[in-house]
Amino acid sequence: MKTLGLFYISKLITFYAGFYGCFILHHAFAVPVVVSAATVGLLGSFIPYTSRFKRHPQAAVYAGAFAGMCSQDIIQTQSEIITVSLVGALIYTLLxxxxxxxxxxxxxxxxxxxxxxxxxxGLIL
Incomplete structure (x- = not known):
């Protein structure tokens, strides 16, 4: 159970880093969204990994970068970015x-x- 918790935490941090990196590159610096995702994915590939987690941290960064390609009209606040990261890391961990x-x-x-x-x-509001 402890290993699963560490796995989830590492996925959460790396998914968030990928999401936030791509989102900020595209929306704050006007880098094209595909270039933003590719840049974040490339930078994520240099994350050192242990044999325990294999290449999952790098993959979670890239999955986060895919999520970060969404429009600023859809995801608007930092709390929504964190929520997407929590859900994304959970789905990644389960799958x-x-x-x-x-x-x-x-x-x-x-x-x-x-x-x-x-x-x-949408259901809440």
Whole structure:
């Protein structure tokens, strides 16, 4: 259980870093969204990893970068960014051994995280 908690925390931090990095590059510095995601993904590939987590931290940064490609009209506040990161890291942790080697998993995680926060936000407001 302790290992699963550490795995989730590492995914949360790296997913948030990828999301926030891409989001800020695109919205604050007017870098094209695809270039923002690619830059963040490239920088994330240099994160050192242990054999315990394999390459999951790098993948979580890239999944976060995919989520960070969303419009500023959809995700507007820091609390929404944190919520998307919490949901994205949770989904990533739950699916870590599912769909191994299947393309599109990181994008699907990012889409599901953003869509679920937007859905809940729409239901509450």
């Amino acid at each position: 870590r051994n599912v769909f191994v080697g299947i393309g599109g998993k990181l994008g699907a995680i990012a889409f599901t995280a953003v869509a679920s926060v937007v859905l809940v936000k």
